[in-house]
Amino acid sequence: GALLIVDATQGIQAQTISNLYLAIEHDLEIIPILNKMDLPSAMPEEVKDQIVDLIGCDREDIIAASGKTGLGVDKILDAIVNKVPAPKGDPNAPLQALIFDSVFDSYRGINAYFKVVNGTIRKGDKVKFIATGKEYTADEIGVLKLKQEPRDVIETGNVGYIISGIKQAKEVKVGDTITKVENPGEPIKGFEDVKPMVFAGIYPVDTDEYEDLRDALEKLQLNDASLTFEPESSAALGFGFRCGFLGMLHMEIIQERLEREFGMTVITTVPNVSYKAYLTKDPETPIMVHNPSDLPDPSKLAKVEEPYIKASIITKSEFVGAIMNLCIEKRGELKNQVYLTTDRVELVFDLPLAEIVFDFYDKLKTISKGYASFDYHPIGFKESKLIKLDILLNGDQVDALSALIHRDKAYELGKKICSKLKELIPRQQFDIAIQAAIGSKIIARETVKALRKDVTAKCYGGDIS
Structure with a gap:
């Protein structure tokens, strides 16, 4: 199941809609919740109308809540117990456990968090991580409560942790399957590798900190499978890493975590996206260009394609003109315009990803006085004069x-x-x-x-x- 949490002061945002569609695609039970009900600016009746229009539920099903005062928390927990279906699985089948997160413990190595889909795991079992092919002993397993609680056995449908003395971050991959060595199960399908969209170089201010930066990025990769990095060097900045991110927000979060959690001061180069370059001698085979310096000589180029996105912007109707001008200035193409209510509009544009990685979001928030919400997904590559x-x-x-x-x-x-x-x-x-x-x-x-x-x-x- 999934909780659809909507801000009672802001109403439904663009990201809310895109994530809701993802949840519906996966056939999840949706529990609608109206949050921040303690604020004087809350508009419960208006926002309830928006939720009813969006998912077609009864008004009585929408739970009023506040994280600050604790209002409605008991009702949310009751709704989860009553409405979300229990996990299905076969306790007698070979073990299949999906790793969904992992954390680094400097004393005990890496703790992997998993959900048992089929089978049973016991303390002391010989287990294998299918994606990496590595084998370990389950030194300690347990369930996740306010603290980790060790158990001797974890059965089908339960969520737990495993400690097996794993030292290197790259040995644990989010989405990997844990199974037993003597009776192996199949890998669990359906967990997609997320492809990075935005690339930037990250370099340590002090070149002596290069290895520390590598360790920090590996630890961040433990519970962030969408972060990718590979070593690169620059004549101006020395040795560093070319990192791939899902978007600008993801990049800012990684920078912030490097500074706050690891005390690293880093230099970040201008973010850019991946392009496809086609050579005149082989016009059918694309070369992926992640770094401007990798672009082939212009005399050998047949064409260059850049990634495009479908952007959904929800805003108040008074800002429609300014937002359209901004998107057209960024080489955007208007695809759709829908009035959700009398004063809320959804605009859909096709935009080049390269135009939004720099200052698009800041400009959008400025011209809409902070009201516009923005969400996007990739739609492929198009030829461009780059x-x-x-x-x-x-x-x-x-x-x-x-x-x-x-x-x-x-x-x-x-x-x-x-x-x-x-x-x-x-x-x-x-x-x-x-x-x-x-x-x-x-x-x-x-x-x-x-x-x-x-x-x-x-x-x-x-x-x-």
């Missing part, structure tokens, strides 16, 4: 500042980056030329002038007589 923009300092290319962008936006972005670098780079004893280039053609330039001796300084400062 070029590689390079930044040169005194004629030397800085690979960390390279970007793949649409040809129409190249001059504007090149000018903006050059102006910003002119503000940031301190003056030296010599001129510094900052140039934006497409191939060998310079499209924008700024110059940081050399420091000069102020020879007239002594002529001022009062009447000489």
Whole structure:
């Protein structure tokens, strides 16, 4: 089952709808809940109408609740017990347990959390993780309450943890299946590997912290299967990692966790997306380009395709014009416009993913005064006029500042980056030329002038007589 929790002050948001559709696709029992009922700005009747329109439930089924005061918590627990169907499974079948999370314990290694789909697991059993092929002994198993409670056996339908002295993070994969060595079961199907959409380079400020950053990313990967990373090096920033994220919010969360949980200070390069490049000699086989510096020479390129998304924006009707202008400016194409209520509109656009990874969300919130909610999902690749923009300092290319962008936006972005670098780079004893280039053609330039001796300084400062 799933709890549909709706904010009584905000109403239904774009993310609510997309996640609800996912839950309905998986045939889950939906329990509607109206949260933040203690706030004076709550609009219970209006939001209840929205929920009824969305899922077609009875108004009496909607539970009023507040996480702050505890209102309705007992009713939610009763609804879970009464409405959510009990797990199904065969206790006599070979063991199949799905790993859904894992945490790192510096004393006991990695604790894997799992749900037993079929069979039974006992303390001391020899178990195998199917995806990695590794075998372990179940040194301790137990159930998850407020604290971990050790048990001798965990049966079908139950959720528990296993400690077996696993030291390396890459040996535990979310979505993997645990089975017994002597009577192995089949891997559990249906758990998809999430593909990252946004890529950025993460580099330690101090190059000595490279191995610490690797350890930190591996530990984050334990309970975040959607994070991917691989080593890369940059002439400007040294050694670091090319990381893949689900989106901008995911990237910000990873940065925040690296700083807060591991005390790492990192430099993040400009986020970009994956492109498909097709060469003239083999126009059918795409080359995946995750990094602007990997783009083949333009003379050998047949075409470049970029990923597109279907974006759903729910906003108040007064902001529709401004939001349409923003999306069209970002090369968007309006696909649908639906009035959910008299003053709430859902806009559906096809947009290039590259246009939203930078500042789209901030601009959307600004022009809608914080009211608009935004959700998206990928719809494939489309051919586009993309070029590689390079930044040169005194004629030397800085690979960390390279970007793949649409040809129409190249001059504007090149000018903006050059102006910003002119503000940031301190003056030296010599001129510094900052140039934006497409191939060998310079499209924008700024110059940081050399420091000069102020020879007239002594002529001022009062009447000489």
